[in-house]
Amino acid sequence: MRRNGIDIGIYTQDFENEFISLTDIARYKSDEPKDVIKNWMRSKDTIEFLGLWEKLHNSNFKGVEFDSFRNQAGSNAFTMSPTKWIETTGAIGIVSKSGRYGGTFAHSDIAFEFASWISAEFKLYIIKDYKRLKADENSRFSLNWNLNREISKLNYRIHTDAIKEKLIPPELTPAQISFTYANEADMLNVVLFGRTAKQWKDENPDIKGNMRDGATLNQLLILANLESYNAVLIHQGKNQKERMELLRQLALQQIRTLESISTDKLPRLR
Template identity: 60%
Template sequence: MKKITITVKDSIITIIKINESDYISLTDIAKYKDPERSDYILQNWMRNRSTIEFIGLWEILHNNNFNSIEFDGFKNQAGSNTFSLTPKRWIAYTNAIGIVSKSGRYGGTFAHRDIAFEFASWISSEFKLYLIKEFQRLKQDENDRLKLEWNFQRALAKINYRIHTDAIKEKIIPPELSKQQINCVYATEADMLNMALFGITAKQWREANPGTEGNIRDNASIEQLVVLSNLESINSMLIHQDIAQPVRLQQLNAIAIIQMKSLIINSELKKLKGDKDND
């Protein structure tokens, strides 16, 4: 359990998180009034009818399991000289969640900030004001830190996205073919398509990758295979139009570059969006 401390009028006040809500130490607040009798201070506050009405109303608003019958019983007894109420008794009888008693490392009585501010008001109006101001400063610091972390993560994601896409472009976006490459006669249509997409023939790939299993297409990315399938269909149409191989190659190379860029950018944007949604 994470513990945070703030200093209010030279008193150390402990704050802990319970179910994402801030709970402030009533024990520490009581010690500001009387360091030796903090339990007695708390009991005196809790035996007041106005206190019971306030913490009971808080429970009614926030706690579906609150025992309102026991609450009414305590409220009716409040004000009697013989009536006393401790935090543990209140919790045990009413199933209260606004006040909690902790033992061990973070021992003491803690209350939701709404209740803690009410207790601080009973201790001292001046102390309550300083407590609220210091608590607000703490929350502002936390918000500023979270905002800074979010901006840093956002900037880092943008940088990584740019680095990653630039690296991908260097690896798999087809190079623009030279006039010499375009005008070269390729033995098969498959090699012509390899040139359009990969920038090399199957033979050239094998010579450059002697230890790699499979052929150039076996080692292609999903994006490259999608574009290759499109190029095959487009090439078939161009052949039926009696367009010469060099012209077809130039057109297919241009199409391959456009489609690969589009596929890569869309793929990376989806990844970034997915990461943000999961956060």
């Protein structure tokens, strides 16, 4: 995201809660962004806002320590920094990052409040750019999710064809055939998600759909690869125990690979 010649960093770990760089926003006002952030956090209104946000979103927020800060806030002797706030209260709405793209980041709710303190006009421009980015990201995310979903469907057909050809004797009843398919599908569920479809449903009775409908992009991609690999193993004559061990190794390897290229690299979005 960019505003008035300033690159503003954004990162997310769950594609829902996004954190925006307060350090970058503060550069709009001063070449010493750390001092700008500390001055903002000295205000009683700021401390009360941060505390309310944490109470709404953070079950581990330390209320006693917060009350102490709130009572002191606004006085001439009161000082506050992001690190002090985080370490003392267990706050999660503000985070400190080190490295090339390091600095102080805050949940978008908090970042917009900080931008408003910097400049009402600047806040409106940031919100406008942020909404534009979200619309673009949601469009690409939906496209990628649907693409991976279709890939999973294609590999599912390859998977079921292998089961039909190699694992289902001709004398089985329709009920027994259905069980064989479900058994193989649940094997992949256990390998990737750590539970069967029934176990997931029992744990989430109020959620519509099934476990795979709520899968992430990474999980859908890995699932598609597992289905394809399981089909190969079935053709090789591997028994289910052997296949589970090999599939689990593949899943762990791919999870580590995908995590290594995750959004924790903090790319700059324009």
